[in-house]
Amino acid sequence: MNGSSEGDVVVPGDVVRLTGVKGKVVLGPGLARTGEGVHATKCGVLRKGGNNIFYVDSRQKKYVPAKGECVLGVVTNARGDMFKVDIGSSDEASVSYLAFENATKKNRPLVNVGDVLFGRLLVASKDMEPELVCVDSHGKKGRLGVLPDGGFLFTCSLNLVRKLLRPECPLLEALGKQLAFELVVGLNGRVWLRTGSVRETLLVADAVLAYQHLQPHQVQHAVDQLIYQLSSS
Amino acid sequence: MPRPLLHSLLSLILNQLTRVLHAVCSVYKQNFLAMNSNSSNGTHSDDKEECSVRPILCELGVITRPDGSAILTQGHTVVMSAVYGPSEVRMQRLQVDRAYVETVFRPKAGVPNTSDRLRETIIRDTCETAMIATLYPRTTISVILQEMEDSGGLLACSINASCLALMDSGVSMKFLFAAVTCGVTEDDLIIVDPDADKLKECKASLTFAFDSINKNVIASYTSGTFPVQTYNNGLEKCRQASDFLFDFYRDIVRKYASTL
Known part of the structure; x- marks a missing residue:
């Protein structure tokens, strides 16, 4: 059997090949060791983080607590x-x-x-x-x-949260250039948001939720539209 | 107002209401079918006539509240499924070493009857086999299934829909599972994945669920009488047909992985 490697789509039961690693390997969520090798236990894309951490990026919504998060x-x-x-x-x-x-x-x-x-x-x-x-x-x-009063808490998928927390998040960068807002992102799929007005809050929340389905090159256009909506009212 | 008049008025209103409800349901179903028909219709293997299955369409995450959901059509059989959990468990259901898996099957109309209960049990056992329930002790995982249309192979469609909802929910699983139904005709011929009309002419129907790794049988449900040889033949044909479903699952995951 060939086995899947980094970036591949995996489904539960797939054999995973951990390539290009030396020393210790950490199996993150979605991977399990079974006798002879490593198997995927979730559907999604196999990814590799820093420090030889492998995990499966999935569309999970339910949070399972992990230490340090x-x-x-x-x-x-x-x-x-x-x-x-x-x-x-x-x-x-x-x-x-x-x-x-x-x-x-x-x-x-x-x-x-x-x-x-x-x-x-x-x-x-x-x-x-x-x-x-x-x-x-x-x-x-x-x-x-x-957190102080006046914020807005909403839930989203765990995958979106991880997307927002990446060091270079095009959405937050683009939004931050145009609007002033406070954003707290919890790894349990919750986002807390505070801006100057209710209207701005709702629009930013919508933009964050829409980010789930946006490709990086579409983000700037989406943010421009949002600013246009804000200014036209 | 006299009593008979009141009765007739009430029944008239009820009649109208059900008609409206049916209309709404069928419009939704048609929209769904139309929406998906250009994506994956008719991609199944036509070359191997005996082990081809009806066209399959699926959409994940159709309902927002559950942790995972799916709608699946196999031919004209439609099932919607949802998974909640791992979530809080009721005290009497609590298991200290594993998750409690519960299944609820709702028929298209009316309250669930004994055959629905039986179906629930089969689906629950199948799901529990595939899940790694020991990862979630003192929790409950609920699989909810709603029949939307039965046109043959409802059990198989329900099992497949529950697998898709579990895939969407991100509950850890050892393997995926897929169920295939076949019918046995009067002269012991086997029809894989028959629709309701073909099923009517069959003297028996066999449903098998397979795991995705070794294609082993993880559930088997039969009705009617048939020779042992036919059972084995049907099993092999269903096993072959299950490959198509597993490929379909992978395609679905690939389709939704693009947003990750």
Whole structure:
């Protein structure tokens, strides 16, 4: 059997050939080791990231937590020592009230039900409840924490999120030249957005969602149209 | 108002309503068929007459709310499918080592009956065989199937639709699966993937599901009486026909991979 290599379309059961790698290889989502070799377990395109990481880029919508990923969640229960946060996975994530910047037993962080939280997954295992933190290992919040009011949270596919987070994202570059907006992208397929007006927010959200089906060379045209729509109103 | 008059009025309204509903459904179906007819119609193997299947059309992600969905037509049999999960599990269904897989089959009209229940079980077992359910302990994965038109081979079409929805949802699977139906005529001839008219003349029908790696049988459902030899012949013919479905799956993935 020949086996698929990087850039190929794979379906579950396909044998995957890991070419051009020396040393350790990391199997990401969509790949599994079975006895003699590596098989795909998802439909999509086989990709290779840095550090010899191989994974299958698929059209998945449901989030499965992974350690170290930054996610957006909505607080569903803010009482007690552990707050509950809905991050779109099968289990709700929990976050300790001490996992915020400057939080102490005396100084509880101000978190209410319905708040949008940007946190990093500290614990993510299939057998355990996921746990979030809103500080880094130095106790600084960085960009994590409760997001301010006036934002708009919407969901999209996990693949689109990865597309937005690529170092060179033509959409965000093109939009940023024309509009002022704040965008937070969680790897769980949620995007938080804040602009100056409701109209702008909706248009930018539409543009982000449309980006799923755009080729890189179509992006500039789409953004120009959006700006035209904004200015003509 | 007198009672009989009220009754007749009510039944008249009901009649009108069902007529409108049917019209809407058929318009949707026609649109869907028309939309897809130029893409992959009639690409099936005509040269091997005995193992050719009816034209197949499919679209993924047709419904927005589920985590994966698909609509599949095989000939004039149409099934819509959706997958939710892995999501939260009810306490009594909880399994600590694997996902609980549930299937719901909804007939075109009315409430599900026992034959639909049987179909659900077959589909559930087939899906569970293909999935790597141990990757998602303490969760549930729901496969919902809606019959939209039955023109023969409904079980096979449902199994294939559930596979496509699972592919769309990104649930980890060991392999893909495809089901093919064949009919056995009075003189023990085998018709692969018969439509409703041909099926009426058959004394038995056999449905097989195969895995995509070794083309092993993972489910078999038969009705009617037939000799063992015919069963084996039918199995082989269905196995050959399943190749076409697996190629079709790959084409679909390739088509949708262009947006990745």
